[in-house]
Amino acid sequence: MSTVATSVERVPDSDRWERADLLLGMDADPARSNIFGVYEKKPEIARDGIRPRQFGQQIIERLGGKRIHPAWVVPGGVSEPLTELNRDAILSAIPEALAIAERTLEWFKGITEGFREEIASFGNFPTLFMGIVKKDGGLTFYDGGIRIVNSAGEVTANGLDPADYQEYIGEKNESWTYLKSPYYMPEGYPDGIYRVGPLARMNVADRCGTPRADQELAEFHELQRTAVLSSFHYHHARLIEILYCVERMKQLLTDPEILSKHVRAVAGPNCEEGVGCCEAPRGTLMHHYKIDGQGLVRWANMIIATGHNNMAMNRGILQVAKHFVRGEKLTPGMLNRVEALIRAYDPCLSCSTHAFGEMPLIAELYNSAGELLDQARKPG
């Protein structure tokens, strides 16, 4: 077999549970490689996957006041202050959430040795990493400057103003995808490939700012003397962030100011153009709007995390396919590894391409002459 390549089109976000891949193995029967399969082998791990989601939903409900209108975040702040009752209820759930985060992290670190081949070939290549950091280089999710770190782990740009993003981020359009391909302009296209999200944040941040997460971040930085390059480690980085978030939640909830009644500033249109930037769970999120005198949006541009990661995901698919796809037929194990690479980024392709409806996964295997050898399709 000579050179092979696969193309994966329209991959939607997945809930196939990374825990299934990590617990049951990449070659597990696809029919059982899901939450039910995880339950059969380790029910406590399946429960630990559900409880934090429930914890998060309950927080949203408590902050929003009631279940059906969770529009708590509004222009100028939030719609209503946190009550003491809700503060105490959220605080009471912190110990369990912290315990789940701790044991999941320990579990993950314990099983990574069995995935050395995947770690070596899952998006394991040099790129830049981008994320927001505080002025002191600490992890933050909003209100900071953009930092860019190269594959050697060196800071190549720091304190970039997100409002000036068009001066350093180019947005290339390719004819074969609805998803744009952002790149770091000083390095040109496609050399300006970069990654965002948990892995990038752990690579760009000097510290997290909470005791346990800082310990874990220090350990994470020891995985590689350079930046941590393999996209397999998105999972590890994500778990450190979960730990940080629970710790940080406790810090915020024990600050008396959290019950402040001053939660919203009210203003009308006072500027015709603005750029908002934050670190969403998947990575850096940029929104750029121009409005008219009535506050109606007349122009908009967005670069969302999945867009930032587009080039890295494509290059990663090529790497994982070259390593694991053999012969002239696609097998479930091969396909699962290609999927798992994509899932590591937790992409939302429906958001990033504005597509909706059925979103099947289609993998095609071509030989070096461009002839289609095999095709696998998974319904959306």
Next chain:
Amino acid sequence: MARIRVVGYGNPMRSDDGLGWQIAVDLFRTNRCPDVEVLPCHQLTPELAPAVSRADAVIFVDCEQGGTPGEICYKEVRCESIPPSFTHHLIPGALLALSSELFGACPRACLLSIRGENYAPGDLLSPAVTSRIPELKARLQRLIEERLTSAPVAC
């Protein structure tokens, strides 16, 4: 703790698909019975399993594809270990299975639905669906009352 949980689900920005969510929101606003908890949601997700496991009975409300638009359908829901293929959401039977396997309880459950005809982007229900909403709500209310007066039945 509420004995009956009504889970109305769907996407209110996809026309008829938003039926279950809308029915649940309406019931949420009017419900005064402490034994009934109403959960409007966009999708059935795994984190609903603990709440489902603690109920004596669960009534799912949804919009169903196929068939004659406007037809009201009722069916008992059984545990089905069918995983999500490649999405975030579950079907009612899979949610029950999760409840059973992870939290040790599988309450009696049913699905009440209207067959839809339009799932295009939009926040309005089709006339065929809208015209049957009063009857659906009446049947839902009767179901709630029946479940409240009957003993718990595990499937």
